[in-house]
Amino acid sequence: MCSSVNNPYLLLTPGPLTTTSTVRETMLHDWCTWDEEYKTLVQSIRQSLLQVANVSNEKYTVILMQGSGTYCVESVITSSIPAHGKLLVVMNGAYGERIGTIASSIGINWTSFRTEETHQPDIESLRQVLAADSAITHVAVVHCETTTGMLNPIQEISEVVKEFDKTYIVDAMSSFGGITMDIEQMDIDYVISSANKCIQGVPGFGFIIANRSTLQTCKGQSRSLSLDMYDQWETMEEQEGKWRFTSPTHTVRAFRQALDELQAEGGVSERERRYMENQNTLVRGMRALGFSTLLSDDNQSPIITAFQYPEHSTFSFDAFYNELKSRGFVIYPGKVTNLATFRIGNIGNVHAADIDRLLEAVKESKYWELTTV
Numbered sequence: 001m002c003s004s005v006n007n008p009y010l011l012l013t014p015g016p017l018t019t020t021s022t023v024r025e026t027m028l029h030d031w032c033t034w035d036e037e038y039k040t041l042v043q044s045i046r047q048s049l050l051q052v053a054n055v056s057n058e059k060y061t062v063i064l065m066q067g068s069g070t071y072c073v074e075s076v077i078t079s080s081i082p083a084h085g086k087l088l089v090v091m092n093g094a095y096g097e098r099i100g101t102i103a104s105s106i107g108i109n110w111t112s113f114r115t116e117e118t119h120q121p122d123i124e125s126l127r128q129v130l131a132a133d134s135a136i137t138h139v140a141v142v143h144c145e146t147t148t149g150m151l152n153p154i155q156e157i158s159e160v161v162k163e164f165d166k167t168y169i170v171d172a173m174s175s176f177g178g179i180t181m182d183i184e185q186m187d188i189d190y191v192i193s194s195a196n197k198c199i200q201g202v203p204g205f206g207f208i209i210a211n212r213s214t215l216q217t218c219k220g221q222s223r224s225l226s227l228d229m230y231d232q233w234e235t236m237e238e239q240e241g242k243w244r245f246t247s248p249t250h251t252v253r254a255f256r257q258a259l260d261e262l263q264a265e266g267g268v269s270e271r272e273r274r275y276m277e278n279q280n281t282l283v284r285g286m287r288a289l290g291f292s293t294l295l296s297d298d299n300q301s302p303i304i305t306a307f308q309y310p311e312h313s314t315f316s317f318d319a320f321y322n323e324l325k326s327r328g329f330v331i332y333p334g335k336v337t338n339l340a341t342f343r344i345g346n347i348g349n350v351h352a353a354d355i356d357r358l359l360e361a362v363k364e365s366k367y368w369e370l371t372t373v
């Protein structure tokens, strides 16, 4: 199987990612936005997302929001935290940091609980932070920290967050649809993701899976008009699939197709299995070539893997990147603060056979060398 048919290269980046040709084909038409047919499509997407999330329609609802994933994170932060509220951000990477930057830029009172990028947050210390600061009303955490590939313990965190009765926000951007999670059992109030990650659509909008009763407290609270999550929800709900402002019609069509393909693949658990196979194949092969992963295996998600630059050679990331690109594979630069790393994603229409071809290309690439054979 060759996923790069009709594509100049295979994207091994965590979104935008390699989509199927059937997802891309839906975008070859100009679709109208306002009529019943379109609104029915939008409603079907909202319904399907509840199914993918495995949550009930009574307890949860879905808001679709224009923009990239960050717009959705900002939408939740600006709309859900009241004037007197305080946000605690659990951080161990760039996407956690970004939530703090969002809070600062809109003047929300916030604090952080920081852990090294290569470590999971310590739950007992988190409990102490919450016990010591009763002003905190909301807690946000990134599920898969795409910076490193770290899978954060959202289940254990939920237990502490709910023990202190806080609102729980999870940035599941790069994990939703690709990793099974029990949102209802964890009592997450807002789960955020976007079209171009594990659902395998194209960029243009994101979505929020919101606890209905928590969402009800957000009316009139947003500091932004276009990012007002409550307003967007109210229009979508009352006008049955209408977006307040121009919707990304091509992306929405592609997303419907991508959801159908997720279901045809066997749902989230099957997709997770494929991603795990990709990741296992990748790590086994890269280790055999002398590369080391940044994270220990027990912290590693099946979404993306960070590798350290080889120590022993005159390794150049740019040259390595260009060489692999010319061979049909686009990898991703590193993002951790104090170690030289690069990243390889496993998500998208990518299969173990593609990873085998990548490993062959890495092996043949002349920009790194094994010193010990």
Ligand SMILES: *Cc1c(COP(=O)(O)O)cnc(C)c1O
Residues within 6 Å of the ligand: 014, 015, 068, 069, 070, 071, 095, 142, 144, 145, 146, 171, 172, 173, 174, 194
């Ligand atoms: C991709 C991603 C985002 C959103 O990034 P955008 O560039 O705005 O789409 C946010 N959080 C995580 C964990 C991500 O992986």
